[in-house]
Amino acid sequence: MEGVVRTPAGLVRGVDEGGVWVFRGLPYGHVAERAGRFRAPSAPVPWADVRDAFSWGPIAPQAPPVPGFSLPGDPTRSEEDCLNLNVWTLGADDERRPVMVWLHGGGFTTGNGSSALYDGRHLAARGVVVVTLNYRLGALGFLAHPELTDAADGNGGGWGNWGLHDQLAALRWVRDSIAEFGGDPGNVTLFGESAGAMSISALLSAQAARGLFHRAVLQSGPPATASAAWAIDRAERLARHLGLPLDRRELADVPAGKWVDATRRLAGELPGDGGLPLPLLPVVDGGLIDRVPGDALAEGRWPPVPLLVGTTRDECALFTVADLTEPPDEARIVGRLERLFGPEAAEVVFETYREARIGRGEPVTGRDLWTAITTDYVFRLPSLTLAAAHGAATYAYLFTRESPFLGGSFGSCHGLEIPFVFGTVQSPAVQVFTGSDPAAAALSEQMQRAWVAFARTGNPSCDAVGEWPVFDSVRLPTYVFGPGAGLQDDPRGTERHVWGDAGIATGSGHHHD
Numbered sequence: 001m002e003g004v005v006r007t008p009a010g011l012v013r014g015v016d017e018g019g020v021w022v023f024r025g026l027p028y029g030h031v032a033e034r035a036g037r038f039r040a041p042s043a044p045v046p047w048a049d050v051r052d053a054f055s056w057g058p059i060a061p062q063a064p065p066v067p068g069f070s071l072p073g074d075p076t077r078s079e080e081d082c083l084n085l086n087v088w089t090l091g092a093d094d095e096r097r098p099v100m101v102w103l104h105g106g107g108f109t110t111g112n113g114s115s116a117l118y119d120g121r122h123l124a125a126r127g128v129v130v131v132t133l134n135y136r137l138g139a140l141g142f143l144a145h146p147e148l149t150d151a152a153d154g155n156g157g158g159w160g161n162w163g164l165h166d167q168l169a170a171l172r173w174v175r176d177s178i179a180e181f182g183g184d185p186g187n188v189t190l191f192g193e194s195a196g197a198m199s200i201s202a203l204l205s206a207q208a209a210r211g212l213f214h215r216a217v218l219q220s221g222p223p224a225t226a227s228a229a230w231a232i233d234r235a236e237r238l239a240r241h242l243g244l245p246l247d248r249r250e251l252a253d254v255p256a257g258k259w260v261d262a263t264r265r266l267a268g269e270l271p272g273d274g275g276l277p278l279p280l281l282p283v284v285d286g287g288l289i290d291r292v293p294g295d296a297l298a299e300g301r302w303p304p305v306p307l308l309v310g311t312t313r314d315e316c317a318l319f320t321v322a323d324l325t326e327p328p329d330e331a332r333i334v335g336r337l338e339r340l341f342g343p344e345a346a347e348v349v350f351e352t353y354r355e356a357r358i359g360r361g362e363p364v365t366g367r368d369l370w371t372a373i374t375t376d377y378v379f380r381l382p383s384l385t386l387a388a389a390h391g392a393a394t395y396a397y398l399f400t401r402e403s404p405f406l407g408g409s410f411g412s413c414h415g416l417e418i419p420f421v422f423g424t425v426q427s428p429a430v431q432v433f434t435g436s437d438p439a440a441a442a443l444s445e446q447m448q449r450a451w452v453a454f455a456r457t458g459n460p461s462c463d464a465v466g467e468w469p470v471f472d473s474v475r476l477p478t479y480v481f482g483p484g485a486g487l488q489d490d491p492r493g494t495e496r497h498v499w500g501d502a503g504i505a506t507g508s509g510h511h512h513d
Protein backbone atom coordinates (compact mmCIF):
# COMPACT_ATOMS: atom_id res chain seq x y z
CA MET A 1 0.00 0.00 0.00
CA GLU A 2 1.92 3.03 -1.29
CA GLY A 3 1.96 5.98 1.07
CA VAL A 4 0.74 3.93 4.03
CA VAL A 5 2.95 3.98 7.13
CA ARG A 6 2.68 2.28 10.50
CA THR A 7 2.65 4.40 13.67
CA PRO A 8 2.21 3.17 17.27
CA ALA A 9 -1.51 4.08 17.19
CA GLY A 10 -2.32 2.69 13.73
CA LEU A 11 -1.72 2.93 9.99
CA VAL A 12 -1.72 6.33 8.26
CA ARG A 13 -1.92 7.25 4.58
CA GLY A 14 -0.04 10.27 3.26
CA VAL A 15 -0.14 12.10 -0.05
CA ASP A 16 2.60 12.67 -2.63
CA GLU A 17 2.83 16.41 -3.34
CA GLY A 18 5.39 17.09 -6.05
CA GLY A 19 7.74 14.29 -5.05
CA VAL A 20 7.51 14.95 -1.30
CA TRP A 21 5.23 12.78 0.83
CA VAL A 22 3.18 14.71 3.37
CA PHE A 23 1.41 13.24 6.40
CA ARG A 24 -0.77 15.76 8.21
CA GLY A 25 -2.44 15.74 11.61
CA LEU A 26 -0.83 12.60 13.06
CA PRO A 27 -1.71 12.20 16.78
CA TYR A 28 1.40 11.90 18.95
CA GLY A 29 -0.40 12.16 22.30
CA HIS A 30 -3.81 12.65 23.84
CA VAL A 31 -5.30 15.15 26.27
CA ALA A 32 -8.71 14.11 27.56
CA GLU A 33 -10.89 17.20 27.82
CA ARG A 34 -11.09 18.40 31.44
CA ALA A 35 -9.74 15.09 32.82
CA GLY A 36 -6.43 15.60 30.99
CA ARG A 37 -5.99 19.19 32.12
CA PHE A 38 -2.75 20.11 33.90
CA ARG A 39 -1.25 16.68 33.28
CA ALA A 40 1.39 15.24 31.01
CA PRO A 41 -0.27 13.80 27.90
CA SER A 42 -1.27 10.17 27.53
CA ALA A 43 -0.64 7.98 24.48
CA PRO A 44 -2.73 8.69 21.37
CA VAL A 45 -6.02 6.82 21.10
CA PRO A 46 -5.47 3.91 18.63
CA TRP A 47 -7.54 3.47 15.48
CA ALA A 48 -8.35 0.31 13.53
CA ASP A 49 -8.50 1.27 9.85
CA VAL A 50 -5.99 3.17 7.74
CA ARG A 51 -6.24 6.85 8.74
CA ASP A 52 -6.02 9.42 5.93
CA ALA A 53 -3.41 12.02 6.90
CA PHE A 54 -4.49 14.58 4.31
CA SER A 55 -5.76 17.43 6.53
CA TRP A 56 -4.26 19.56 9.29
CA GLY A 57 -5.19 18.58 12.82
CA PRO A 58 -6.70 21.02 15.32
CA ILE A 59 -4.52 23.76 16.78
CA ALA A 60 -4.32 24.80 20.44
CA PRO A 61 -7.06 27.13 21.76
CA GLN A 62 -5.85 30.71 21.39
CA ALA A 63 -6.88 34.25 20.59
CA PRO A 64 -7.53 35.02 16.89
CA PRO A 65 -4.39 36.12 15.03
CA VAL A 66 -3.60 39.80 14.71
CA PRO A 67 -4.74 40.95 11.23
CA GLY A 68 -1.89 40.60 8.76
CA PHE A 69 -0.04 38.02 10.86
CA SER A 70 -1.61 34.84 9.52
CA LEU A 71 -1.49 33.35 6.05
CA PRO A 72 -4.26 32.17 3.73
CA GLY A 73 -5.07 28.53 4.41
CA ASP A 74 -3.62 28.48 7.92
CA PRO A 75 -5.72 26.20 10.15
CA THR A 76 -8.01 27.88 12.66
CA ARG A 77 -10.01 24.97 14.13
CA SER A 78 -8.90 24.56 17.73
CA GLU A 79 -9.41 21.79 20.27
CA GLU A 80 -7.96 21.09 23.66
CA ASP A 81 -6.71 17.74 22.32
CA CYS A 82 -4.38 19.42 19.82
CA LEU A 83 -1.43 17.03 20.08
CA ASN A 84 -0.76 16.28 16.43
CA LEU A 85 2.19 16.63 14.10
CA ASN A 86 3.00 16.76 10.39
CA VAL A 87 5.73 14.91 8.48
CA TRP A 88 7.36 15.71 5.11
CA THR A 89 9.68 13.09 3.60
CA LEU A 90 11.08 11.99 0.25
CA GLY A 91 10.00 8.46 1.02
CA ALA A 92 8.74 6.05 3.67
CA ASP A 93 11.77 3.85 3.10
CA ASP A 94 14.93 2.76 4.90
CA GLU A 95 17.11 5.73 3.84
CA ARG A 96 17.66 7.02 7.41
CA ARG A 97 17.59 10.72 6.54
CA PRO A 98 18.43 13.42 9.11
CA VAL A 99 15.32 14.58 10.98
CA MET A 100 14.43 18.23 11.70
CA VAL A 101 11.72 18.81 14.33
CA TRP A 102 10.29 22.36 14.44
CA LEU A 103 8.88 24.08 17.55
CA HIS A 104 6.82 27.13 16.60
CA GLY A 105 6.86 30.45 18.42
CA GLY A 106 4.05 32.73 19.57
CA GLY A 107 4.90 33.74 23.13
CA PHE A 108 3.56 30.45 24.58
CA THR A 109 0.01 31.70 23.90
CA THR A 110 -0.44 31.67 20.10
CA GLY A 111 0.80 29.95 16.95
CA ASN A 112 0.64 26.50 15.40
CA GLY A 113 2.91 24.05 13.63
CA SER A 114 0.75 23.85 10.51
CA SER A 115 1.10 27.43 9.26
CA ALA A 116 2.02 27.88 5.60
CA LEU A 117 5.11 29.68 6.93
CA TYR A 118 6.41 26.31 8.15
CA ASP A 119 5.69 24.26 5.02
CA GLY A 120 8.34 21.54 5.25
CA ARG A 121 8.43 20.44 1.62
CA HIS A 122 11.33 22.67 0.53
CA LEU A 123 13.63 21.41 3.29
CA ALA A 124 12.42 17.83 2.82
CA ALA A 125 13.31 18.04 -0.89
CA ARG A 126 16.91 18.58 0.26
CA GLY A 127 16.98 15.15 1.87
CA VAL A 128 15.82 15.64 5.45
CA VAL A 129 12.61 14.52 7.15
CA VAL A 130 10.75 17.56 8.54
CA VAL A 131 8.35 17.35 11.49
CA THR A 132 6.22 20.26 12.74
CA LEU A 133 3.87 19.99 15.70
CA ASN A 134 1.19 21.59 17.83
CA TYR A 135 1.52 21.73 21.61
CA ARG A 136 -0.73 23.14 24.33
CA LEU A 137 -0.55 26.91 24.71
CA GLY A 138 -1.64 29.58 27.16
CA ALA A 139 -2.99 28.52 30.54
CA LEU A 140 -3.77 25.01 29.28
CA GLY A 141 -0.10 24.62 28.36
CA PHE A 142 1.78 26.75 30.87
CA LEU A 143 -0.36 27.54 33.92
CA ALA A 144 1.78 26.56 36.90
CA HIS A 145 0.91 26.33 40.60
CA PRO A 146 1.58 23.74 43.35
CA GLU A 147 -2.20 23.17 43.55
CA LEU A 148 -1.90 21.57 40.11
CA THR A 149 0.48 18.84 41.30
CA ASP A 150 -0.84 15.36 40.59
CA ALA A 151 1.11 12.56 42.25
CA ALA A 152 -0.43 10.03 39.85
CA ASP A 153 0.56 12.02 36.80
CA GLY A 154 4.04 10.59 36.35
CA ASN A 155 5.63 13.99 35.72
CA GLY A 156 8.04 13.82 38.62
CA GLY A 157 6.00 15.87 41.06
CA GLY A 158 6.06 18.98 38.88
CA TRP A 159 3.20 21.44 38.66
CA GLY A 160 3.64 23.16 35.30
CA ASN A 161 5.22 22.95 31.84
CA TRP A 162 2.37 20.97 30.28
CA GLY A 163 3.30 22.30 26.82
CA LEU A 164 6.89 21.12 27.32
CA HIS A 165 5.57 17.68 28.27
CA ASP A 166 3.74 17.72 24.92
CA GLN A 167 6.97 18.54 23.09
CA LEU A 168 8.68 15.65 24.87
CA ALA A 169 5.85 13.32 23.83
CA ALA A 170 6.35 14.43 20.22
CA LEU A 171 10.10 13.77 20.46
CA ARG A 172 9.41 10.30 21.87
CA TRP A 173 7.02 9.70 18.96
CA VAL A 174 9.82 10.71 16.58
CA ARG A 175 12.24 8.36 18.31
CA ASP A 176 9.81 5.45 18.03
CA SER A 177 8.22 6.13 14.63
CA ILE A 178 10.33 8.29 12.34
CA ALA A 179 12.30 5.38 10.85
CA GLU A 180 9.02 4.27 9.23
CA PHE A 181 8.98 7.64 7.42
CA GLY A 182 12.56 7.35 6.12
CA GLY A 183 14.12 9.27 9.02
CA ASP A 184 17.06 8.49 11.32
CA PRO A 185 15.96 8.48 14.99
CA GLY A 186 19.65 8.71 15.91
CA ASN A 187 20.07 12.06 14.12
CA VAL A 188 17.34 14.45 15.24
CA THR A 189 17.79 18.24 15.11
CA LEU A 190 15.36 20.26 17.22
CA PHE A 191 14.91 23.76 15.79
CA GLY A 192 12.60 26.55 16.82
CA GLU A 193 12.06 30.29 16.95
CA SER A 194 11.10 32.65 19.80
CA ALA A 195 9.01 30.62 22.29
CA GLY A 196 10.05 27.53 20.33
CA ALA A 197 13.73 28.32 20.91
CA MET A 198 13.05 29.17 24.57
CA SER A 199 11.40 25.75 24.86
CA ILE A 200 14.55 24.15 23.45
CA SER A 201 16.65 25.80 26.18
CA ALA A 202 14.29 24.39 28.78
CA LEU A 203 14.50 20.93 27.21
CA LEU A 204 18.30 21.14 27.08
CA SER A 205 18.26 21.50 30.85
CA ALA A 206 15.70 18.69 31.37
CA GLN A 207 16.97 15.22 32.17
CA ALA A 208 13.84 13.71 30.59
CA ALA A 209 14.86 15.08 27.18
CA ARG A 210 18.34 13.51 27.12
CA GLY A 211 18.97 11.48 24.00
CA LEU A 212 15.76 12.58 22.25
CA PHE A 213 17.57 15.10 20.03
CA HIS A 214 21.19 15.37 18.94
CA ARG A 215 21.56 18.94 17.67
CA ALA A 216 19.58 22.14 18.23
CA VAL A 217 18.96 25.44 16.45
CA LEU A 218 17.82 28.35 18.62
CA GLN A 219 16.44 31.17 16.48
CA SER A 220 15.72 34.41 18.37
CA GLY A 221 14.87 32.76 21.67
CA PRO A 222 17.21 33.13 24.66
CA PRO A 223 16.66 30.98 27.76
CA ALA A 224 13.71 32.39 29.70
CA THR A 225 12.03 30.69 32.62
CA ALA A 226 9.80 31.69 35.48
CA SER A 227 10.63 31.22 39.11
CA ALA A 228 8.10 29.42 41.28
CA ALA A 229 7.05 32.71 42.90
CA TRP A 230 6.53 34.43 39.52
CA ALA A 231 4.46 31.52 38.16
CA ILE A 232 2.35 31.30 41.33
CA ASP A 233 1.60 35.03 41.14
CA ARG A 234 0.51 34.71 37.49
CA ALA A 235 -1.69 31.70 38.30
CA GLU A 236 -3.36 33.56 41.16
CA ARG A 237 -4.01 36.59 38.95
CA LEU A 238 -5.56 34.39 36.27
CA ALA A 239 -7.77 32.67 38.86
CA ARG A 240 -8.95 36.10 40.03
CA HIS A 241 -9.81 37.04 36.44
CA LEU A 242 -11.95 33.90 36.33
CA GLY A 243 -13.47 34.58 39.77
CA LEU A 244 -12.40 31.15 41.00
CA PRO A 245 -10.22 29.72 43.77
CA LEU A 246 -6.99 28.03 42.80
CA ASP A 247 -8.44 24.54 42.97
CA ARG A 248 -7.40 21.90 40.44
CA ARG A 249 -10.88 20.44 40.02
CA GLU A 250 -12.60 23.80 39.57
CA LEU A 251 -9.97 25.08 37.14
CA ALA A 252 -10.21 21.86 35.12
CA ASP A 253 -13.87 22.66 34.44
CA VAL A 254 -13.28 26.14 33.00
CA PRO A 255 -14.00 26.15 29.23
CA ALA A 256 -10.90 26.66 27.08
CA GLY A 257 -12.25 29.91 25.65
CA LYS A 258 -12.52 31.46 29.10
CA TRP A 259 -8.87 30.61 29.76
CA VAL A 260 -7.92 32.31 26.48
CA ASP A 261 -9.87 35.46 27.42
CA ALA A 262 -8.41 35.58 30.95
CA THR A 263 -4.88 35.18 29.61
CA ARG A 264 -5.44 37.94 27.10
CA ARG A 265 -6.63 40.25 29.89
CA LEU A 266 -3.59 39.37 31.98
CA ALA A 267 -1.27 40.12 29.04
CA GLY A 268 -2.91 43.54 28.71
CA GLU A 269 -1.90 44.40 32.27
CA LEU A 270 1.81 43.74 31.78
CA PRO A 271 4.37 46.53 31.39
CA GLY A 272 6.12 46.77 28.04
CA ASP A 273 9.32 48.44 29.17
CA GLY A 274 11.91 46.48 27.28
CA GLY A 275 11.72 43.04 28.87
CA LEU A 276 9.79 39.95 27.84
CA PRO A 277 6.19 40.87 28.74
CA LEU A 278 4.84 37.34 28.38
CA PRO A 279 1.89 36.29 30.54
CA LEU A 280 3.13 32.69 30.92
CA LEU A 281 6.46 30.92 30.65
CA PRO A 282 8.08 27.57 31.34
CA VAL A 283 8.66 27.33 35.09
CA VAL A 284 11.27 25.88 37.41
CA ASP A 285 8.68 23.58 39.00
CA GLY A 286 10.95 20.94 40.54
CA GLY A 287 9.60 18.34 38.15
CA LEU A 288 10.56 18.49 34.50
CA ILE A 289 12.62 21.67 35.10
CA ASP A 290 14.48 21.52 38.40
CA ARG A 291 16.82 24.46 37.85
CA VAL A 292 17.08 27.63 35.78
CA PRO A 293 18.27 26.65 32.26
CA GLY A 294 20.81 29.50 32.24
CA ASP A 295 22.27 28.24 35.54
CA ALA A 296 22.35 24.66 34.27
CA LEU A 297 24.20 25.92 31.19
CA ALA A 298 26.72 27.91 33.25
CA GLU A 299 27.35 24.84 35.38
CA GLY A 300 28.06 22.69 32.33
CA ARG A 301 24.91 20.62 32.79
CA TRP A 302 23.59 20.93 29.25
CA PRO A 303 24.19 17.86 27.10
CA PRO A 304 27.07 18.28 24.61
CA VAL A 305 24.86 18.66 21.54
CA PRO A 306 26.03 21.03 18.77
CA LEU A 307 24.09 24.30 18.70
CA LEU A 308 23.32 26.88 16.03
CA VAL A 309 22.29 30.14 17.73
CA GLY A 310 21.31 33.50 16.30
CA THR A 311 19.05 36.54 16.15
CA THR A 312 17.83 39.13 13.69
CA ARG A 313 19.38 42.59 13.68
CA ASP A 314 16.17 44.44 14.60
CA GLU A 315 14.21 41.82 16.59
CA CYS A 316 12.16 44.30 18.58
CA ALA A 317 10.98 46.30 15.55
CA LEU A 318 8.09 43.82 15.42
CA PHE A 319 6.99 45.07 18.84
CA THR A 320 8.03 48.74 18.68
CA VAL A 321 6.12 49.31 15.44
CA ALA A 322 3.35 50.66 17.70
CA ASP A 323 5.70 53.56 18.41
CA LEU A 324 5.13 54.70 14.83
CA THR A 325 1.84 56.24 15.94
CA GLU A 326 3.61 58.21 18.68
CA PRO A 327 7.34 58.10 17.96
CA PRO A 328 9.32 58.36 21.21
CA ASP A 329 11.74 61.25 21.49
CA GLU A 330 15.16 61.13 23.09
CA ALA A 331 13.87 62.14 26.53
CA ARG A 332 11.28 59.34 26.57
CA ILE A 333 13.86 56.75 25.51
CA VAL A 334 16.33 57.85 28.19
CA GLY A 335 13.48 57.82 30.72
CA ARG A 336 12.61 54.25 29.82
CA LEU A 337 16.27 53.24 30.13
CA GLU A 338 16.64 54.99 33.49
CA ARG A 339 13.71 53.00 34.86
CA LEU A 340 15.43 49.81 33.70
CA PHE A 341 19.09 50.48 34.48
CA GLY A 342 19.45 53.72 36.46
CA PRO A 343 20.44 57.22 35.21
CA GLU A 344 24.19 56.75 34.74
CA ALA A 345 24.04 53.47 32.83
CA ALA A 346 21.09 54.72 30.78
CA GLU A 347 23.04 57.71 29.50
CA VAL A 348 26.09 55.62 28.57
CA VAL A 349 24.03 53.01 26.73
CA PHE A 350 21.97 55.61 24.87
CA GLU A 351 24.97 57.65 23.70
CA THR A 352 26.97 54.56 22.67
CA TYR A 353 24.13 53.26 20.50
CA ARG A 354 23.49 56.68 18.99
CA GLU A 355 27.14 57.27 18.08
CA ALA A 356 27.67 53.74 16.75
CA ARG A 357 24.61 54.01 14.50
CA ILE A 358 25.64 57.45 13.23
CA GLY A 359 29.06 56.01 12.44
CA ARG A 360 27.46 53.30 10.29
CA GLY A 361 25.04 55.69 8.62
CA GLU A 362 22.01 54.11 10.31
CA PRO A 363 18.92 56.06 11.44
CA VAL A 364 18.82 57.34 15.02
CA THR A 365 15.18 58.23 15.60
CA GLY A 366 13.86 57.45 19.06
CA ARG A 367 12.13 54.33 17.77
CA ASP A 368 15.27 53.10 15.96
CA LEU A 369 17.38 53.53 19.10
CA TRP A 370 14.81 51.89 21.37
CA THR A 371 14.50 48.98 18.93
CA ALA A 372 18.28 48.49 18.77
CA ILE A 373 18.80 48.68 22.54
CA THR A 374 15.95 46.36 23.49
CA THR A 375 16.85 43.93 20.70
CA ASP A 376 20.30 43.50 22.19
CA TYR A 377 19.15 43.41 25.81
CA VAL A 378 16.33 40.91 25.32
CA PHE A 379 17.56 38.75 22.44
CA ARG A 380 21.07 39.15 21.05
CA LEU A 381 23.27 39.47 24.13
CA PRO A 382 21.71 36.57 26.07
CA SER A 383 22.00 34.46 22.91
CA LEU A 384 25.70 35.33 22.54
CA THR A 385 26.27 34.55 26.22
CA LEU A 386 24.60 31.18 25.67
CA ALA A 387 26.79 30.52 22.64
CA ALA A 388 29.95 31.31 24.62
CA ALA A 389 28.92 29.22 27.64
CA HIS A 390 27.89 26.01 25.85
CA GLY A 391 30.52 23.32 26.20
CA ALA A 392 30.03 21.74 22.76
CA ALA A 393 30.43 23.05 19.21
CA THR A 394 28.28 26.16 18.81
CA TYR A 395 27.81 28.35 15.73
CA ALA A 396 26.45 31.92 15.77
CA TYR A 397 24.60 33.89 13.11
CA LEU A 398 23.08 37.36 12.67
CA PHE A 399 20.23 37.91 10.18
CA THR A 400 20.22 41.39 8.60
CA ARG A 401 17.81 41.20 5.64
CA GLU A 402 15.11 43.90 5.93
CA SER A 403 11.41 43.50 5.25
CA PRO A 404 9.86 45.85 2.67
CA PHE A 405 6.52 45.65 4.53
CA LEU A 406 4.94 48.98 5.58
CA GLY A 407 7.66 51.00 3.88
CA GLY A 408 10.46 49.16 5.68
CA SER A 409 9.15 49.95 9.18
CA PHE A 410 9.85 46.42 10.39
CA GLY A 411 13.51 46.32 9.38
CA SER A 412 15.14 42.95 10.09
CA CYS A 413 12.50 42.09 12.66
CA HIS A 414 11.65 39.14 14.89
CA GLY A 415 10.54 36.13 12.85
CA LEU A 416 11.68 37.44 9.47
CA GLU A 417 14.32 34.72 9.05
CA ILE A 418 11.79 31.87 9.34
CA PRO A 419 10.54 31.79 5.72
CA PHE A 420 14.13 31.99 4.52
CA VAL A 421 15.01 28.87 6.54
CA PHE A 422 11.91 26.99 5.35
CA GLY A 423 12.07 28.16 1.73
CA THR A 424 8.57 29.58 2.00
CA VAL A 425 9.76 32.90 0.56
CA GLN A 426 8.44 31.34 -2.66
CA SER A 427 4.87 31.94 -1.42
CA PRO A 428 3.27 35.16 -2.77
CA ALA A 429 1.51 35.74 0.57
CA VAL A 430 4.84 35.49 2.41
CA GLN A 431 6.61 37.71 -0.12
CA VAL A 432 4.53 40.66 1.07
CA PHE A 433 6.68 40.50 4.19
CA THR A 434 9.98 39.09 2.83
CA GLY A 435 10.17 40.69 -0.60
CA SER A 436 10.31 38.78 -3.87
CA ASP A 437 13.58 40.00 -5.38
CA PRO A 438 16.29 37.57 -6.57
CA ALA A 439 18.35 38.34 -3.45
CA ALA A 440 15.55 36.92 -1.27
CA ALA A 441 15.56 33.63 -3.18
CA ALA A 442 19.36 33.44 -3.04
CA LEU A 443 19.41 34.13 0.70
CA SER A 444 16.79 31.45 1.32
CA GLU A 445 18.80 28.94 -0.71
CA GLN A 446 21.91 29.76 1.33
CA MET A 447 20.15 29.43 4.70
CA GLN A 448 18.40 26.20 3.79
CA ARG A 449 21.68 24.63 2.74
CA ALA A 450 23.43 25.74 5.95
CA TRP A 451 20.59 24.49 8.19
CA VAL A 452 20.47 21.14 6.37
CA ALA A 453 24.26 20.79 6.61
CA PHE A 454 24.00 21.39 10.35
CA ALA A 455 21.21 18.82 10.66
CA ARG A 456 23.27 16.31 8.71
CA THR A 457 26.63 16.75 10.44
CA GLY A 458 26.34 19.17 13.38
CA ASN A 459 28.36 21.74 11.39
CA PRO A 460 26.69 24.36 9.13
CA SER A 461 29.78 24.75 6.93
CA CYS A 462 28.92 24.03 3.30
CA ASP A 463 29.50 25.42 -0.20
CA ALA A 464 26.81 28.05 0.40
CA VAL A 465 28.57 29.67 3.37
CA GLY A 466 32.12 28.31 3.25
CA GLU A 467 33.99 27.33 6.39
CA TRP A 468 31.98 28.49 9.44
CA PRO A 469 34.15 28.36 12.58
CA VAL A 470 32.96 27.35 16.03
CA PHE A 471 31.99 30.30 18.21
CA ASP A 472 34.43 31.50 20.85
CA SER A 473 34.25 34.37 23.33
CA VAL A 474 37.43 36.05 22.03
CA ARG A 475 36.73 36.48 18.31
CA LEU A 476 32.95 35.94 18.41
CA PRO A 477 32.88 34.64 14.81
CA THR A 478 29.36 35.19 13.48
CA TYR A 479 27.90 34.44 10.06
CA VAL A 480 25.84 37.35 8.72
CA PHE A 481 22.87 36.51 6.48
CA GLY A 482 21.71 39.53 4.45
CA PRO A 483 23.42 42.92 3.96
CA GLY A 484 27.03 42.65 5.08
CA ALA A 485 26.87 38.91 4.36
CA GLY A 486 29.68 36.61 5.31
CA LEU A 487 31.71 35.71 8.33
CA GLN A 488 32.38 38.60 10.73
CA ASP A 489 34.14 38.74 14.08
CA ASP A 490 31.99 40.42 16.74
CA PRO A 491 29.54 42.35 14.54
CA ARG A 492 28.18 45.42 16.34
CA GLY A 493 30.81 44.89 18.99
CA THR A 494 30.76 48.53 20.14
CA GLU A 495 27.20 48.14 21.36
CA ARG A 496 27.87 44.72 22.84
CA HIS A 497 30.77 46.05 24.93
CA VAL A 498 28.87 48.95 26.46
CA TRP A 499 26.64 46.70 28.56
CA GLY A 500 29.59 45.32 30.47
CA ASP A 501 31.17 48.76 30.69
CA ALA A 502 27.92 50.11 32.17
CA GLY A 503 27.75 47.26 34.67
CA ILE A 504 24.50 45.83 33.27
CA ALA A 505 24.18 42.06 33.43
CA THR A 506 22.70 40.46 30.33
CA GLY A 507 23.41 36.84 31.22
CA SER A 508 22.37 33.79 29.22
CA GLY A 509 18.68 34.50 29.58
CA HIS A 510 16.04 35.97 31.80
CA HIS A 511 14.87 34.33 34.98
CA HIS A 512 11.61 35.98 35.94
CA ASP A 513 11.35 36.42 39.68
